[in-house]
Amino acid sequence: NLMMDELARAYAARAAGRPPLWAAPAAPFHAFARRQAARGPDPRALDHWLDALRDAPQPCPIRRPDAPPLHRDPDAADGAANDAGGAWCEIALEPHVSDGLYALSKACAASLFNTVYAAISVALQRLAGLDALTVGTSASGRTDPDYFDTIGYFTTVTAHCLRAPGHLTPRAMIGTVRDMINGSLPHCEIPIDLVEERLSDGTAAPGAHMFEVFIQIHARNALNGALEGPEGPVRFRQVDPDKTDSVLGLQFEVVEDVIGGKRGLRMMMSYRHAHYSAEDVAELVAAVTRTCTAFAREGAADRPLDALLS
Numbered sequence: 001n002l003m004m005d006e007l008a009r010a011y012a013a014r015a016a017g018r019p020p021l022w023a024a025p026a027a028p029f030h031a032f033a034r035r036q037a038a039r040g041p042d043p044r045a046l047d048h049w050l051d052a053l054r055d056a057p058q059p060c061p062i063r064r065p066d067a068p069p070l071h072r073d074p075d076a077a078d079g080a081a082n083d084a085g086g087a088w089c090e091i092a093l094e095p096h097v098s099d100g101l102y103a104l105s106k107a108c109a110a111s112l113f114n115t116v117y118a119a120i121s122v123a124l125q126r127l128a129g130l131d132a133l134t135v136g137t138s139a140s141g142r143t144d145p146d147y148f149d150t151i152g153y154f155t156t157v158t159a160h161c162l163r164a165p166g167h168l169t170p171r172a173m174i175g176t177v178r179d180m181i182n183g184s185l186p187h188c189e190i191p192i193d194l195v196e197e198r199l200s201d202g203t204a205a206p207g208a209h210m211f212e213v214f215i216q217i218h219a220r221n222a223l224n225g226a227l228e229g230p231e232g233p234v235r236f237r238q239v240d241p242d243k244t245d246s247v248l249g250l251q252f253e254v255v256e257d258v259i260g261g262k263r264g265l266r267m268m269m270s271y272r273h274a275h276y277s278a279e280d281v282a283e284l285v286a287a288v289t290r291t292c293t294a295f296a297r298e299g300a301a302d303r304p305l306d307a308l309l310s
Contacts, residue, residue: 108170169308217255
């Protein structure tokens with residue numbers, strides 16, 4: 001979003017025949033990286049993650065307990081199950097569902113991400129019959145105010161363990177997610193691979209994460225909009241890439257779009273072929289859509305999950 005704001009400002013200036021003027025040069029990203037590396041990991045922050053995730057369940061594909069075994073090619077080489085080959089699909093939410101999730105977020109004093117995160121987690125746990133689910137997510141990593149306006153790859157990865165027993169309500173789930181994520185933000189500089197290495201006593205396989213599911217949000221997506229010029233606006237739209245692989249087992253990218261003044265939500269779900277069949281994908285889409293729709297209903301906030309999703 002920062003890059004698109006600067007592009008719009010620069011385009012308007014160039015279209016008017018003058019160079020863009022900036023208040024001050026941006027602090028270089030690599031200077032932040034060097035400062036962070038010199039400081040080293042905070043042992044107290046590492047302890048936070050070790051305590052929070054010590055009893056987290058091992059990752060596994062999110063499938064119905066009675067789902068048939070996944071088909072394996074008998075001629076495939078060893079390790080083919082770890083291949084990153086995959087695909088993606090879009091989960092489009094109806095406008096009234098998007099509006100309901102926004103209203104629920106406001107009622108629960110939470111962000112939209114907190115609400116959608118909770119709904120997806122509930123859907124996956126109930127589909128797979130899980131008592132708990134470890135979810136990876138991204139954190140901004142912008143912990144130094146001097147670098148808030150710097151364009152660079154600050155994003156880091158964190159993980160949280162969430163439980164969704166049937167007696168809890170959406171309000172309770174959303175509050176748990178909100179407090180869990182907010183409480184972990186001061187510790188988000190710790191690399192996830194360092195946490196995983198310590199929790200596994202160094203036995204974790206390279207590239208193997210402690211979570212199967214990853215959820216992130218592209219809030220107020222700036223890749224749909226218009227550049228203002230002397231001959232009127234030049235409108236642009238995001239073109240979603242066609243993904244043919246998935247580094248993670250199951251990834252949800254929640255996109256918050258505003259197009260033509262209308263606000264909407266959609267989810268891009270990426271998955272590994274080695275972890276999910278076509279039937280699994282259809283069930284995942286149905287479960288997430290059903291749970292988001294239920295969360296968005298009027299009066300849903302304080303109904304137990306068992307009653308809401310029965």
